[in-house]
Every structure is written in C-alpha cells, then in structure tokens.
Amino acid sequence: MRLNTRIYIAGHRGMVGSAIWRALEAKGYSNLIGRTSSELDLRNQSAVSDFFHTEKPEVVIDAAARVGGILANNTYPYQFLMENMQIQNNLIDSSLQADVQKFIFLGSSCIYPKLASQPLKEEYLLTGTLEPTNEWYAIAKITGVKACEAIRKQFGKDYISLMPTNLYGPFDNFDLTTSHVLPAMIRKFHNAKVFSEKSRVSEPVELWGSGSPMREFLYVEDLAEAVVFALDNQFRDNLYNVGTGEDLTIRELAELIQKIVGHTGEIKWDASKPDGTPRKLMDVSKMEQAGWKAKTSLEEGVRKTYQWFLEHQDSFKEVKID
Numbered sequence: 001m002r003l004n005t006r007i008y009i010a011g012h013r014g015m016v017g018s019a020i021w022r023a024l025e026a027k028g029y030s031n032l033i034g035r036t037s038s039e040l041d042l043r044n045q046s047a048v049s050d051f052f053h054t055e056k057p058e059v060v061i062d063a064a065a066r067v068g069g070i071l072a073n074n075t076y077p078y079q080f081l082m083e084n085m086q087i088q089n090n091l092i093d094s095s096l097q098a099d100v101q102k103f104i105f106l107g108s109s110c111i112y113p114k115l116a117s118q119p120l121k122e123e124y125l126l127t128g129t130l131e132p133t134n135e136w137y138a139i140a141k142i143t144g145v146k147a148c149e150a151i152r153k154q155f156g157k158d159y160i161s162l163m164p165t166n167l168y169g170p171f172d173n174f175d176l177t178t179s180h181v182l183p184a185m186i187r188k189f190h191n192a193k194v195f196s197e198k199s200r201v202s203e204p205v206e207l208w209g210s211g212s213p214m215r216e217f218l219y220v221e222d223l224a225e226a227v228v229f230a231l232d233n234q235f236r237d238n239l240y241n242v243g244t245g246e247d248l249t250i251r252e253l254a255e256l257i258q259k260i261v262g263h264t265g266e267i268k269w270d271a272s273k274p275d276g277t278p279r280k281l282m283d284v285s286k287m288e289q290a291g292w293k294a295k296t297s298l299e300e301g302v303r304k305t306y307q308w309f310l311e312h313q314d315s316f317k318e319v320k321i322d
C-alpha cells in the first residue's frame with residue numbers, strides 16, 4: 001500500500017480506531033482521515049454519502065460502532081442492533097458507491113454460536129443460535145460480515161472482515177456500567193486498594209456473575225498491527241479471526257488483575273448479573289497461516305493498561321447510552 005493512500009479510519013477516537021491510527025502513523029502513512037461522531041454522525045446516510053464524495057477515501061477501516069460490555073448489550077438491545085447496522089451499512093454502501101477498493105470491517109467473536117465447538121473456527125458462523133445477552137449486536141455484526149462478503153463475491157473488491165476477540169488497552173472505556181470486564185476490574189481493584197489504604201479497613205471488590213466463564217483477551221495494539229497487516233496484504237478469504245488463541249476464567253483474570261494492582265481484600269461475586277457465553281476461544285490458525293500472530297502476553301498488556309489508567313484516570317467521563 002502506498003504511504004500516501006487516503007485511508008479513512010471510522011471511529012478514530014475510540015480504543016481500536018486510535019490504536020490503528022497510531023500504528024499507521026508509525027509506519028509512515030501520511031494521509032489519514034478521521035471524523036468524530038459530532039462532526040459526522042455515521043447513522044446519517046446522506047451525510048456519510050456527502051463525506052465520501054468530498055473526501056474520496058481509497059481505503060476504509062470501520063472501527064466505529066456502538067460498543068459495550070455484557071450489561072450494556074443486554075440492557076440496550078435496540079441501540080446495539082440498529083445503530084451498528086446503520087453505521088456499517090452507510091459505510092459499506094458509500095464505500096461501494098465511491099469505488100473504495102479496500103474495506104476492513106471489524107466484528108467480534110460473539111458472532112459465533114453460543115455453544116459452538118471450541119476453538120471457534122470461521123466456518124462455524126451461522127451454524128447455531130447466539131448468546132442471548134449480545135445476540136442483537138452479533139446479528140448486526142453478522143450482517144456486516146455478509147455485506148462485505150457479498151461485495152467481494154459480486155464485485156470482486158477486497159472487502160474483508162476481521163473478528164477480534166475481547167480487546168483491552170489504552171483509551172478503553174472504564175465506566176463501570178457500560179465497560180467490558182477487564183477495564184472494569186482495573187478500576188474496581190484500584191479504587192478498593194486506594195480506599196483500603198486511606199481507611200485502613202480492607203475494602204472488598206464486587207464482580208459480576210459466577211467467575212466461571214472463560215474469555216480470551218487481545219491487547220489493542222496487537223489488533224492494530226493485525227489491521228495494518230491486513231492492509232498491506234491481499235487475503236484469499238473474507239473472514240479472519242484475530243486473537244491470541246489462549247483463554248482463562250474470569251476468576252483467574254480477577255486474580256491476575258488483583259495482583260498487578262496490589263489489592264489484597266476479598267472478591268465477592270454478584271450472581272444476579274449475567275455470565276454470558278460460557279466460552280468463546282478463537283481458532284487463530286487462519287490468521288497465523290496468513291502471517292500474523294499476537295505478541296503481547298496478557299500480564300504485560302494488563303500492566304501497560306494499568307499504567308495508562310493511572311496516568312489518565314482523572315479525565316474519565318461517564319459513558320452513557322441514550
């Protein structure tokens with residue numbers, strides 16, 4: 001890919017989009033385009049179409065979405081279904097109309113059936129029913145994968161879908177009601193540690209569910225490298241999993257983060273909150289055969305993310321869904 005290719009990163013201020021922006025800048029890409037949601041609401045079809053006519057991107061990376069953890073997904077099914085379909089439909093169709101040659105769509109491991117064999121292979125898509133806490137989001141993402149596949153099949157363009165596992169890292173959402181588990185744990189253990197040190201009374205941490213589900217976590221800067229790799233290479237197929245190929249229980253994750261943060265109190269489990277899918281370990285062999293592999297260990301990634309949290313915690317805002 002030429003270093004002056006006009007690359008539009010939708011969602012360039014989010015955790016994933018900002019990591020992709022930094023990775024592309026570091027490689028010398030000099031013609032990056034970004035718009036915030038207040039500058040360009042991607043749910044607005046005519047505004048998106050006008051933007052494509054004016055800016056004429058040659059490549060589009062779709063990292064814009066309505067994103068949240070298990071509780072947000074379960075509480076706001078309509079927004080997770082409808083906003084994601086609106087955003088991706090406008091981006092994908094405008095790209096096709098504007099003759100964008102390469103499009104990278106980002107989905108999520110929750111597109112696979114809840115009880116599929118593990119590890120999850122790309123061909124398991126649409127072979128069973130989805131996990132109910134996030135089926136709305138998953139259905140939107142599946143339509144995005146299929147739209148890119150249809151364009152590839154019908155028009156022969158290089159439109160591909162990458163399915164990342166659960167991600168974490170700098171610029172994650174640390175809001176305790178809408179976030180994913182890893183940033184929530186960092187914030188909860190840190191706050192309890194600070195409170196215990198001040199009050200000299202051991203403060204417990206309350207986590208959700210049973211702690212028994214298993215999850216796989218990928219450091220977002222590794223995902224950004226995978227996206228750059230996908231830009232620089234032409235893939236044979238339309239759908240590729242992106243992960244580490246390793247998982248652990250939520251309880252083990254809690255113990256790891258508790259150790260890194262330095263909290264020594266009790267962990268309580270709130271059984272009134274959902275567990276979600278029991279396991280969603282990615283089979284990452286297809287991406288590895290293409291030539292890409294994750295580099296950052298979970299412990300190293302959590303240490304870096306905790307350091308980032310310490311440096312930025314004063315600027316966190318509440319992330320509301322309305």
Ligand SMILES: NC(=O)c1ccc[n+]([C@@H]2O[C@H](COP(=O)([O-])OP(=O)(O)OC[C@H]3O[C@@H](n4cnc5c(N)ncnc54)[C@H](OP(=O)(O)O)[C@@H]3O)[C@@H](O)[C@H]2O)c1
Pocket residue numbers: 010011012013014015016017035036037038040041042043062063064065066067087106107108109163164165166167168171172173180
């Ligand atoms: N986080 C994960 O664990 C995870 C796992 C697998 C896949 N992914 C995928 O990665 C992508 C990015 O996720 P993320 O974690 O980076 O989410 P994020 O931090 O919440 O960022 C989402 C971005 O989308 C933009 N956006 C949302 N609604 C918009 C709208 N109506 N118009 C314009 N822009 C809009 C936001 O723009 P503003 O900031 O300008 O409002 C924001 O930059 C998503 O496709 C997601 O499915 C994430």
Ligand SMILES: C[C@@H]1O[C@H](OP(=O)(O)OP(=O)(O)OC[C@H]2O[C@@H](n3cnc4c(=O)[nH]c(N)nc43)[C@H](O)[C@@H]2O)[C@@H](O)[C@H](O)[C@@H]1O
Pocket residue numbers: 068069070071073108109110133134137138165166167179180181182184185206207208209210213215250273274275276277
């Ligand atoms: C990557 C995303 O993953 C999401 O699923 P999913 O891994 O269950 O989402 P998470 O919110 O990361 O939760 C993962 C697991 O951690 C448990 N958990 C424990 N304590 C907490 C906590 O304080 N906060 C949170 N958030 N969880 C917690 C939660 O019950 C669940 O079993 C999907 O809903 C999305 O659609 C998307 O696919």
